[in-house]
Amino acid sequence: SGKISLDDKVTISERSASMGGSQLYMEPGETHTVSELLTGISMVSANDACVAMAEYICGTDDIFVEKMNEKAAELGMKDTHFKNSTGLHSGNHYTTAADMALLLQYALENPQFREIFTSSIYTTQASDIRSEGFVMQSTLYNYLGEGEFSGGAILGGKTGYTDEAGLCLASLARVDGKEYLLVTAGAEGTAYTEPYHVLDALKVYGEYLRE
Secondary structure (H helix, E strand, C coil), rough: CCCCCCEEEECHHHHHHHHCCCCCCCCCCCEEEHHHHHHHHHHHHCCCHHHHHHHCCCHHHHHHHHHHHHHHCCCCCCCEEEECCCCCCCCCCCCCHHHHHHHHHHHHCCCCHHHHHCCEEEEECCCCCCCCCCCECCHHHHHHHEEEEEEEEEEEEEEEEEEEEEEEEEEEEEECCCEEECCCCCCCCCCCCCCCCCHHHHHHHHCHCCC
16 A cells, blocks of 8 residues: 555545544545544544544554554553554453553654644644534643643643543653653543543642652
8 A cells, every 4th residue: 555645535434423432523425634634533532533544544443453453562562452443442452551651652753743742723624525624622732721830841642531441641741851751541530520630640740750
């Protein structure tokens, strides 16, 4: 298969549009660029965009998940096994904070990923179905504002939540001129409570790393 470009157009399938949970609410047959879908995945945990990208890259979500597990093994993620591309709860779908940190460290070596990961707001173009674009606001920045704390700032992050995993956050921060990664999981609360995963990160970055 040829190299994928950020400008490539991806058509949304019936399956990807039906994923539920956090999503961009795209319609079957709608087309969006790879860049828009990747941004939706990073900023708002868009399950429909995850499956659309998996299908675009590998033909089916199942084949893409096989590639995910191959990459996890290659990166030394010994306590990880993926069953889907979305992160929604599933039997035998698991990982650890340490393994997620390995994955994030690897991903941040890609400048295009880093740019998306550290973005706070993004506006899509109009599609063939939507008469105008729509604005995506990073879930993290909805909680965080500018993300600054004494001695540094959170540069970017990816929130997550399921009933089983609790509130989760993988983030990148600059503290006293050095960059740090922090991955936490299992914080109490839901998407409708105080953002305990973000408060945990601010506490670790702003207090423990500066003691």
